[in-house]
Structure formats: C-alpha cells, structure tokens
Amino acid sequence: MTSTTTFEKHRESATTRSAVALSINGQRHELELDNRTTLLDTLREHLKLTGSKKGCDLGQCGACTVYINGKRVNACLTLAVMHQDDEITTIEGVGDVEHMDPMQQAFIDNDAFQCGYCTPGQICSAKATLDEIRAGIPSHVTKELTGPIEISDEEIRERMSGNLCRCGAYANILKAINQVAKDQIVKDQVAKERS
C-alpha cells in the first residue's frame, strides 16, 4: 500500500500542532494545540469551561451545543484550530447564578431536567430555537415556507431534535421553552406599543 506509507511518512515529518487565538465569552485565549483537538475538548480540557458536555462526541446528542458567531453548533464536531477570531459563546457566557438567562430560569421553574447533564446543550439549543423562529427560518414542520411561523409544540420539538435527554425530561423542557417564548411575545408586544 504505497499511499498508506506516503501518508504515514507525512504524518511523522509534518507539524501536527498549531497556534490559535480563540474568543470565548468575550475573552481572548491564545493556545497551542494538537490539530486534532475539537472545540469541545479545548473548552473542557484546556480552558476548564466544563459547562459544555461531552455525550456522544459524534454530533448526535447535542450536549456540547455552543454558539459560533451567534449560531448553534456541535462543539464536538469542529476543530479548535479552525476558529481563529470567531466569537464563541458557551453556557458560561449565557448566564450564571447571579445573572440567570430567562431560559435558564425557565428550566428551573419548570423542573426541565433530572440529572442535568444534557441541560447546558438543551438551554443553548432552546435559545437558538426561539431566535431562529424569530428570524423567520422555517423548519421541517412549518406549513408554509414563506409565511409567518407560529410557535407550537410541534415546531419546538422538531427544532430540538438534535438534543437528546436520557432522563426523558422532554415534557418539561417543552414547557420551559414555551414559557420563554410567551414572555418574549409579551415583551415584543410592549416594545412595539412603546415605539
């Protein structure tokens, strides 16, 4: 197998580490990493930001959901070295005990978790779900591709399908997201009336 030998020779002689500057929750971090390091492992193992969780490590469970430049992604399926100058936000940047995000509060109010392992990913995804609906991005279950999108259980379920919960807290996760969605609609209404 000539090609395999060529590959291995390259691997032995080439540099397999890189320097990268990451912006995480508004803070800049200069790192030197093995190219293989995923964004998730960088957060957890190198920066001790352990809020983002490793479930499957294959993009199937959503426990590692973070935002890159405002969009939710699986941190386990992207390499840290690819994110020079990107704005990364983790659950630690969403809120903390003193400054709770409304979605975090809603998860507590509605008992939307049991073991809590998937919760940071659920919360990041839940916030993005409502943002995506507000931005007018349809989903698989949206009836009309070009019309307004109504927030419904069906819409939320479809948009949250990339986040798995082994405890099966789905019913209360749905309640929590609906609570925030309702509060947002009221807030939007008030803002509209004021302007």
Place this chain on the structure above:
Amino acid sequence: MKAFSYERIDDAAQAAARAFEVPGSKFIAGGTNLLDLMKHEIEVPPHLIDITRTGLDDITETGEGGVRIGALVSNTALAANERIRCDYPVLSRALFSGASGQLRNKASTGGNLLQRTRCPYFYDTAMPCNKRAPGAGCAALDEGADTRQLGVIGTSEHCIATHPSDMAVALRVLDAEVETITPQGQTRRLTLDEFYRLPGDTPDVENVLEPGEIITGVVLPAPVGGRQQYYKVRDRASYAFALVSVALIETDDGKGRVALGGVAHKPWRRDEADAELGNGAKAVMAKLLDGARPTDENAYKLTLAERTLAALLAKE
C-alpha cells in the same frame, strides 16, 4: 483520530493546487461528516486544508435566470434563503428534513454533496467493506446481514450502500450542476448524474472529482415552477436518515420529474420514469425501479417508494 498537519488556504484555486501537492489531503469546511469519520478512523487524512475562508459563501443570481450557490453556504442559510424558498421549494424542504439544527448550521453545500454513506458496515471498522478498504469484501452481502436501510437499485456485488443526502435528491430533480476547479485552474460543471458514480467494482470512488479538484458551487437553472414536494420516510419523525425519500415536481403542462433518495448509491432519477408521471405512481416506478435487486430485508423499499409517490400525487 490519527494526527494530521493543518493549514488554511483562503483561495479555492490555491487550495486545489495545494491538495494535489500533498497526497491524501482533504479539504475541511463544516467538518460535520469528515470529523465523525476521522474519529472512527474511517478517514485518516495526513493533511487537512481548511477552506472555510475562501469566500464561497454567497447565493447569487446567474445570467440565465438561475441561482449560484457557493460551496460554503451552510445548509441552514441555503434552506432559509428567500429566493430558494420561493423558487426552489423542493430544495428548502429537502434540507430542512435532514440532520439537526446544529448540524445544518455548520454543514456546507459542498460537504453535503460529498458526505459518505451511513451503511452500518462502512462505519464498523471490524467488518469488511469494499468502500472503506477496497478488495476487503462486503459484509452487507453476507447471509443474515442487516440490509434494511441499504440500496435496492444500481447496486453491485461489491457494494449496496446508499447516498445519504436529502439535498442531493432535490438538486437532482432541479437539474442542478456542480461547479468545480481543478488543481490546474480549470473549471468544469457537472450534472449530479455525471458527478456521482455507481459502486461497480470500485465503490470507494464515489464521484468523478480528480485528485485536488474542489467544489466551488452549485448552479440551479432558471426556476421550473410547478408544485414541488419532498417527502422523507424514516424511522423517527426527525433527525434520521431516509429509508426512502421522494422529490417531486409537477409542472403546469401536466409533466413532471421525480427523484428518489435512500435507494441507491446516488440520487435516483430516470427520464423514462419522468415521462410516465401522467400515468400514476405504479407506471413511474415500473420504469424508475426497473432492474432493482433488493434483498429480502429491503424489498419493502420498492413498495414504499411507489406508495410515497402515490400519496404525493394525490395530495390536494
């Protein structure tokens, strides 16, 4: 994951030339499939070329009334694009039926086309697979193998894997073309039928891209209008690959086009089947699935495809 060297190249032509120079290099954009495969050591590239900043992320009008989609446009951005939603709804629908919100935000148009099969034997490195290790054999063809999700037509005695993309099925029905640039700087355009290969005796070679050649975009011809539908049948309501999917366009002149996903090594469409659309689903499938060689476990796909098309045609 095997170690690899990494570089970012911000020009597509230069990236192509560089990939040609370093044997075994792979381009990385969204990385959602490639990194998964690298973690399993199904893909073991010694060198990665990051093309995420080559600027191929626009959706623009073509001179011919169509649309050009940059290879880096994310699946979300493409599906949500106003023009695509209005004029190419089958494409939006196909994209929204695939993967999860997180994955669609990251996955690119070019990467979606190049994603590998989800055949369980391709993924299981303890099993023989001609696609993963040419000449090793095909565990999916062994007695008692789990072939429920696998291909029914265009298969070979070396491979019965399917192409997993929903997007590609919609692009096939829309007569889209893949635009590439070679390491020598030449550009070419290929229909999806030309782009994808059947497994034959080299199932590891899935498309006609030459070493180093890079996808720069996808070109959609002027809109055909009509009623466009995409229906995906799967084991759960969301976030699962298709068992069978149907992309259908019925135009006002009583004609139409149909392509299938989940049945073959490439999105499956035949002109002679399109011509039967006025005669109902049975007539279409008689042509479209003629020569099918299903296993006992996946013969249901033939019935399922016909019934799915019938349901779409009957829809008010």
